[in-house]
Amino acid sequence: MEKEAIVSKLTVIFRNVFTSSDLILNDALSANDVDNWDSLTHMILINEIEVQFDIKFKLKELNKMKNVGDLIEIIQTKLM
Amino acid sequence: MIFTSLNFLLFFPTLVLLFYLTPIKWRSLLLLVASILFYLNLSPVYLLLLLGVGIATYSFTKAIANTKNEKKKYTFLMTNVILILLPLFFFKYFGAINNYCFSMLSQNGLHWPLPELKFLLPVGISFYTFVAIGYTIDVYNEEVEVEKDFGIVMLFISFFPLILSGPIERAGNMLPQFKNLKPISFDNITAGLKLMLWGYFMKLVVADRLGMYIDSVYNNIDNHNGSTLLLTTALYPFQVYTDLGGYSLIAIGTAKALGLEVMQNFRRPFFATSMADLWRRWHISLITWLTDYLYTPMAFHFRKYKMKGIMLALILTFLISGIWHGAALTFIFWGFMQGFYLCIELLTQKRRTTWEQKHNLNNNMFYLVACMILTYILFSASQIFGRAPDLKTAFSVFRKIFSERGNLFLDITTLSFAILGLTLVMLKDINDEFFNNKYSLFSSKIGAIRYSAYLTVLFFIILFGVFSGSSFIYFQF
Numbered sequence: 091m092e093k094e095a096i097v098s099k100l101t102v103i104f105r106n107v108f109t110s111s112d113l114i115l116n117d118a119l120s121a122n123d124v125d126n127w128d129s130l131t132h133m134i135l136i137n138e139i140e141v142q143f144d145i146k147f148k149l150k151e152l153n154k155m156k157n158v159g160d161l162i163e164i165i166q167t168k169l170m
Numbered sequence: 171m172i173f174t175s176l177n178f179l180l181f182f183p184t185l186v187l188l189f190y191l192t193p194i195k196w197r198s199l200l201l202l203v204a205s206i207l208f209y210l211n212l213s214p215v216y217l218l219l220l221l222g223v224g225i226a227t228y229s230f231t232k233a234i235a236n237t238k239n240e241k242k243k244y245t246f247l248m249t250n251v252i253l254i255l256l257p258l259f260f261f262k263y264f265g266a267i268n269n270y271c272f273s274m275l276s277q278n279g280l281h282w283p284l285p286e287l288k289f290l291l292p293v294g295i296s297f298y299t300f301v302a303i304g305y306t307i308d309v310y311n312e313e314v315e316v317e318k319d320f321g322i323v324m325l326f327i328s329f330f331p332l333i334l335s336g337p338i339e340r341a342g343n344m345l346p347q348f349k350n351l352k353p354i355s356f357d358n359i360t361a362g363l364k365l366m367l368w369g370y371f372m373k374l375v376v377a378d379r380l381g382m383y384i385d386s387v388y389n390n391i392d393n394h395n396g397s398t399l400l401l402t403t404a405l406y407p408f409q410v411y412t413d414l415g416g417y418s419l420i421a422i423g424t425a426k427a428l429g430l431e432v433m434q435n436f437r438r439p440f441f442a443t444s445m446a447d448l449w450r451r452w453h454i455s456l457i458t459w460l461t462d463y464l465y466t467p468m469a470f471h472f473r474k475y476k477m478k479g480i481m482l483a484l485i486l487t488f489l490i491s492g493i494w495h496g497a498a499l500t501f502i503f504w505g506f507m508q509g510f511y512l513c514i515e516l517l518t519q520k521r522r523t524t525w526e527q528k529h530n531l532n533n534n535m536f537y538l539v540a541c542m543i544l545t546y547i548l549f550s551a552s553q554i555f556g557r558a559p560d561l562k563t564a565f566s567v568f569r570k571i572f573s574e575r576g577n578l579f580l581d582i583t584t585l586s587f588a589i590l591g592l593t594l595v596m597l598k599d600i601n602d603e604f605f606n607n608k609y610s611l612f613s614s615k616i617g618a619i620r621y622s623a624y625l626t627v628l629f630f631i632i633l634f635g636v637f638s639g640s641s642f643i644y645f646q647f
Contacts, residue, residue, distance in 0.1 A: 109523040126523060128446060129461050130516050133469040133480050140473075149470050153311050153462075 091169045096143075096162055103142055107135045117159030143169065172334065173420045174374065174637075177211065186427055190354045197351045201329070201428070202321055208330035209293070216292035223254045224324040227302040231309040231323075235316035247310045251303055258299045261291050266497035294333040296494065300459055302327050305341040307463055314341045322348050331424040335417050337435040337455035344430070352429035362427030364612050364624075368598075369419030371627050374635030376595055377413035379588035380405055382636065383581050384557070391563055395576035399567050406553050407546070408592055411439060414453065438599040443541035445511040448549055460487055481516065485509035495556070500564055504555035511548055587634045 097115055105113050108126050121127040127135075139161075140146060145168040155161050172178065185204050192200050210217055230250035234243050305326065308314045317323050326344050352358070387394050387402045394402075418435035425432045435455050442448035449457050465487040472479030485506065492505020515522075531537040551568075558564035601609050611623035 109520055109527070126519065128450070129465060129469075130446065130480055130484070130512070131519070133466075133473050133483075134476070136470075137473045137476055149467060150311055152466070152470060153313060 091166070093162060093166065096165055096169075099142060100139070100158070100162070100165075103135065103138050107131060107138060115158050117162070118157055120157040139165070145169065172212070173417065173424075174370070181208070182424065182427075186359065189428055194351060194353065198325055198348050199321060201348070201351075202325040205325060205328040205330040205333070209328060209333060212334075213293040216295070219257055219292055219295070220298060220328055221324075223257075223298060223302050224320075224327050226250055226253050227306055227327065228317075228320050228323045231306055231316050232318070234306070234309050243310060247306060250306050254299055254302050257292070258295055261295060262494075263497045294335070297336050297338055298327050298333055300338045300456075301332075304338070304459060304463060308341050314345065317341070317345050319349075329425075331421040332432065335414065335421070337418055337421065337433050338459050339432060339455065343433065347430050355429060358429050359427045362423040362425070365419045365423030365426060367423075367624060367627055367631075368612075369416045369421075369423060370631055370635070371591065372412040372416030372419065372595055374416075374631055374637070376588055376591040377409050377416055378636035379584050379591065379634070380409040380412065382584050383588065384409055386581065387579065388557060388559075388563075391566060391570075394570075394579055396570040396572065396574035397576055398579040400571050401578060403550050403554055403567065403571065406557050407440075407550050410553070410556075411436065411452075412592070412595060438603045440546060440596070440599065441542055441603045442545050443538055444515055444545055445508070445548060446515055448545055449508070449512070456491075460491055464490060477516065481509075481513045484512050484516070488512075499561045500555045500558055503561065503564070504552055507552040507555065511552070591630065591634065 101113070101115050104115060104124075105111055108124055108131065110125065113124065121132065136147060136152065143165060145165065147164070147168075151164050155164065181204075185200075189197060189200060206217070209220060227250060230246045230253075233246045237243055237246070305314070305323075309316050317326075322345060325348055326339075326341060329339075329344070332339055384402050384406055387398055391399070415436040422432045422434070433455055435453060437451040437454065439448055439451040442451050465483050468486060469480050469483035472483055475482070486509075488505040488509035489502060490505070491508070492501040492503070495501040495504065526532055526537075554567050555561075555564050558567060598610075601607060607613065611619055614620045614623070
C-alpha cells in the first residue's frame with residue numbers, strides 16, 4: 091500500500107479516536123501535539139489500526155513508535 | 171543520613187568540592203563511593219542486598235544483550251526481574267502475610283505459633299528495585315544499549331540523591347550522563363542550590379507543619395467532628411505534595427549541582443482538570459514507570475477486548491500500585507478508586523470532548539476552574555484511604571464528614587505558618603503554570619531582588635521549619 095493511502099486511512103482512524111474532525115497527520119506528529127492522545131487512548135488507536143489494516147503489532151514495535159512517521163513505517167513493513 | 175539531617179549538610183558541600191577537584195575520568199567513581207557511603211550511613215546491613223541487585227542486573231542485562239535467541243533473552247529477563255523482586259516481596263509483605271495466616275489459624279481454633287519475623291524495610295528498596303527492573307526491560311526491548319562497566323550500572327542503581335524516594339530514573343537518561351560527566355559549572359551549582367532551597371522550604375515549613383496538624387487529628391479520630399475531618403482531608407493532598415514534591419526538588423537539585431539532569435516528579439498537580447491529567451502531573455516518575463512496564467504490556471495483551479481490556483489493565487495497574495504502597499486493604503481501596511475514576515473518564519471521554527467543543531469550553535476559565543476543583547475533591551476523597559490506618563477508620567472519616575458538623579479544631583500557630591507557606595508554594599505554581607515563570611523572584615535579573623528572595627526563604631526555613639528529625643512520607647514505601 092502506498093504511503094498516501096496509509097495516511098488517508100490513518101487520518102480517518104485518528105479523527106474518530108481523538109474526536110477531532112480537522113486533525114491533519116504528518117510524520118512528526120506525536121502524542122504531545124494531539125488533545126486526548128494519552129496512554130489510554132493510544133491503545134484504542136492501536137487496536138483500531140490493527141482491525142482496519144488487518145495487521146498485528148508486536149509490543150517491541152509499540153515501544154519504538156515515537157511519532158506518526160514511525161507508525162507509518164511499521165505499517166508499511168507489515169503490508170509489504 | 172537523610173536530606174534533612176546535619177550529616178547531609180556536611181556531606182553534600184564536601185562532595186561537591188571533591189567532585190570539582192577530582193579529574194573528570196575519576197568523578198563517576200567518586201560518585202559511586204559517595205553513594206555507597208551514603209547508603210552505608212543509612213542502612214549498613216542492607217548494603218549487601220543493594221550490591222546483590224546491582225550484580226544480578228549487570229550480569230543478566232549483559233546476558234540478554236549477548237544472546238540472539240529470543241527465548242533465552244526472555245528467560246534472562248524474567249529471571250532477573252523475579253530475582254530482584256523477591257527481596258522486595260519478602261521485606262514488604264512477609265510480615266503482613268504472616269500476621270494474616272496467624273489470625274486465620276487463630277479464628278479456626280488452631281494455635282500454631284508461627285515465627286514472628288520483624289524486619290525493617292531496607293531503605294530505598296522499592297526505588298532501586300524499580301530502577302533495576304526498568305533498566306533490564308529497556309535492555310530487553312533494545313531501548314538502551316547494555317552498559318558494560320559494572321561501576322556505572324552500580325552508580326545508576328545506587329545514585330545517592332535518588333535512592334531513598336526517587337525520582338525513579340531511566341537508564342536512557344542517566345547512563346549517558348554518568349559516562350560523560352559535565353565540566354564544572356557555576357550555573358549548575360546555583361540552579362541546584364535554588365531547587366534544594368525551595369525543596370527544603372516545601373518540606374520543612376509546609377509539609378511538616380501540615381503533618382503536625384493532620385497527625386494530631388488522625389491520632390484521635392474519635393474525638394474529632396466531621397468539620398475538622400473535612401479540613402484535614404482537604405489539607406492532606408497538600409501535605410503529600412509538599413513532602414514528596416519537596417523531597418524530589420532536593421534530590422533533583424543535588425544531582426543538578428553535580429551537573430546531572432534528573433526528571434521532574436511533580437508538575438503543578440493542583441491545576442489538573444481531570445484525573446488523567448492529575449496522574450500526568452503527580453509522582454510522574456512512578457506513574458510513567460507503571461505505564462511503561464505494567465500498564466502498556468497488560469493493555470496491549472488485552473487490546474482485543476477494546477475498552478474493557480484497557481479498563482482492566484488500568485484497574486490492575488492501580489491495584490498493584492496500591493499494594494506497592496502497603497500491604498493493607500486501605501491501599502487496595504485507594505488503588506481501586508484511582509482505577510475507577512480513570513475508567514469513568516475513559517468511558518465518557520468522547521461525549522465530554524464533543525460537548526466541550528460544542529460549547530467552546532476548552533478556553534473557558536470558569537469551566538476549567540470547576541474541573542480543577544472537582545478533580546481536587548475526587549483526589550482528596552481517595553487520599554483518605556492513603557492516610558487512614560485501616561478501612562474502618564477510613565469509612566468512619568467519610569461518615570463523620572457527611573453527618574457530624576461542629577466547631578473546627580484549629581491549632582492556629584501550626585496551621586497559620588503552614589498555610590502561609592502553602593500560599594507561597596501555590597503562588598509559585600500559579601506563576602509557573604499560567605505565566606511561564608515570568609515573575610519568579612529566584613530568576614530576577616536584579617541581584618538585590620534575587621538575593622532577598624533566597625534570604626527570605628532561608629529565613630522562613632530557619633524560623634518556621636520543623637527540625638524534629640521527621641522523615642519523608644515516601645521513605646516507608
